[in-house]
Amino acid sequence: MSDPALLLAVAATFFLAGLVKGVTGMGLPTVAMGALGALLSPVAAAALLVVPSLVTNVWQLFDGPRLAPLLARLWPMMAAIALGTLAGTSLLARGSTGLTTAALGIALIAYAAYSLLARQIRVPPRHEAWLAPVIGLTTGAVxxxxxVFVIPAVPYLQALGLAKDDLVQALGLSFTVSTLALGAGLALRGAYPLGEAMLSGLAIVPALLGMRAGQMVRGRISQTAFRRWFLVGLLLLGVHMLAGALR
Incomplete structure (x- = not known):
């Protein structure tokens, strides 16, 4: 990747993706994969986002006050995400992502639209013990x-009724596990282009700058406004994924 125009496009993509992530706690891989998909193969794009995604997710994970309680509550889901991701990377390694991406986009649009127009879905605490591993395995396979790490982990975590900062920290935990498992799965299948992986380090700076700008925006909005914009963000991500898959 020696073309200056391509390098500039990658930097701009990761700044925008980091900005979205800073505000909503998610969206970096979705935005990055969508934008880079027009420039690179799916495997090369996935390899390029692993390092900046990991760095921003770890930052998000530790930028909160309740890591220990969240780990104690969510570890079954995290273990299942790791297993599901390792098993599911064969699809990405083969480049077979169009149909699954379109289905994900539709699911995101439906969930976000329903939550914006109707009552918030809630998961009763008594169902977490069996539902968390199911959500984790499904998220890992996806x-x-x-x-992309969004479905169904993000709607599930939001349905737990977590406070704004707890939700963002829980998303950081989920995305960190997903990123590590994705990188390991691609490497095990020999589908991790070393050149792209090394270049992905260059995307860290614009991603972190965008994320910091987004965090400043999030700190100025209320819990109600955060929920509304969070769901709007999900809706837009779904539209983006569906449009990209249908091109």
């Missing part, structure tokens, strides 16, 4: 197949 991550392995598309390189």
């Amino acid at each position: 991550t392995g197949g598309t390189g």
Whole structure:
């Protein structure tokens, strides 16, 4: 990747993706995969986002006050995400992402539209013990197949009724596990282009700058406004994924 125009496009993509992530706590891989998909193969794009995604997710994970309680509550889901992702990377390694990405986009649009127009979905605490591993395995399979960590982990975590900062920290935990498992799965299948992986380090700076700008915006909005914009962000991500898959 020696073309200056391509390098500039990658930097701009990761700044925008970091900005979205800073505000909503998510969206970096979705935005990055969508934009880079027009420039690179799905495997190369996934390899390029692993390092900046990991760095921003770890930052998000530790930028909160309740890591220990969240780990104690969510570890079954995290373990299942890792297993599902490792098993699902064969699809991404083969480049078979169009149908799954379109389905994900539709699911995101439906969930976000319903939550914006109707009552918030809630998961009763008594159902977490069996539902968390199911959500984790499904999220892992989707991550392995598309390189995107959103469905169904994000709607599930939001349905737990977590406070604004707790939700963002929980998303950081989920995305960190997904990123590590995705990188490991691609490497195990020999589908991790070393050149792209090394260049992905260059995307860290614009991603962190965008994320910091987004965090400043998030700190100025209320819990109600955060929920509304969070769901709007999900809706837009779904539209973006569906449009990209249908091109």
